[in-house]
Amino acid sequence: MNNKIETELKKIGRLIERAKDIHVTDDDLLAYAEDRLASAARQAVDKYLLSYPELASEILLLKKLVAAEPAREVPPALHRKVISALGIDEEYMMQLILKRVKSAFEIIMGDSFYKPGLGLSLVPTRGTAAVPGSLYVFQTVLASYRISCRLQAGGGKQFLHFTLEAENGEGVKNGRFIVTEADRQIYELLTDSTGTTPAKMLPAGDYEIVFSMMRKNLGTLKLTIS
Numbered sequence: 001m002n003n004k005i006e007t008e009l010k011k012i013g014r015l016i017e018r019a020k021d022i023h024v025t026d027d028d029l030l031a032y033a034e035d036r037l038a039s040a041a042r043q044a045v046d047k048y049l050l051s052y053p054e055l056a057s058e059i060l061l062l063k064k065l066v067a068a069e070p071a072r073e074v075p076p077a078l079h080r081k082v083i084s085a086l087g088i089d090e091e092y093m094m095q096l097i098l099k100r101v102k103s104a105f106e107i108i109m110g111d112s113f114y115k116p117g118l119g120l121s122l123v124p125t126r127g128t129a130a131v132p133g134s135l136y137v138f139q140t141v142l143a144s145y146r147i148s149c150r151l152q153a154g155g156g157k158q159f160l161h162f163t164l165e166a167e168n169g170e171g172v173k174n175g176r177f178i179v180t181e182a183d184r185q186i187y188e189l190l191t192d193s194t195g196t197t198p199a200k201m202l203p204a205g206d207y208e209i210v211f212s213m214m215r216k217n218l219g220t221l222k223l224t225i226s
Contacts, residue, residue: 005065005214006173008058015055033062093142093211093219094149099226100204103154104134113138115148143218145172147211152199158225161199164191171195178210 032045049056096110107114115137138149146165151158164175175191179200186207189197202225209221 005062008062008065012055012058012062015052015058033059092222093147094138094140095222096138096149097224097226098136098151100153100158103156105136105151105153105158105225107136110138113140113149115139142211143213145175145213145218147175147219149209149221149223150199151202158202159199160202160223162189162191162197164195172213174213176212178212180208180210181205 094113097108098105134153136151140147144167148163150161162177164172166172171194173193177189179187187200191197204225207223210217211219
């Protein structure tokens with residue numbers, strides 16, 4: 001995340017702590033600044049800000065910082081070069097095809113993204129034995145962000161979550177991952193202050209997962225689980 005935005009959110013957080021009868025979080029106010037709140041929620045924030053002019057002033061500054069953020073886009077030529085080097089379709093930042101085998105996955109496509117040392121097991125290669133509760137971590141770098149797609153297999157189910165890190169290894173807050181199936185949104189996962197999203201159960205299927213920061217779509221993951 002832009003350092004200025006991170007600093008501004010911390011300042012807003014301190015103002016919220018000092019304010020009375022205010023029931024919004026810094027995440028709510030970031031969504032407000034990004035124009036992502038529904039009408040009723042936006043009206044509630046507007047009402048709060050009328051009583052706290054100092055906070056309203058900081059929110060106005062945050063809105064200006066957020067509006068400028070989309071300009072930080074990966075140059076198209078660099079994006080195409082990276083995608084080509086990875087050997088995947090230009091449309092996707094990662095393509096993963098996994099086959100469920102008992103309590104593990106067989107990687108049909110996506111070996112180049114697999115990071116065995118980051119998971120609980122070194123299992124997912126063809127011909128290896130299944131390990132209950134195996135964690136599979138697939139990782140790529142896009143727009144100066146390190147994105148990890150984590151899939152947990154066990155108990156007849158599979159769970160999905162993401163981590164997002166900056167170049168210095170610190171977790172990045174408010175990274176957004178929209179999970180869709182057949183053009184229908186299944187989940188919207190948002191990274192917390194540690195750069196981690198909640199884990200969600202994901203049945204077998206074909207999914208597209210759009211990664212965005214500050215309202216700017218930066219890449220799409222194609223995930224198939226059979």
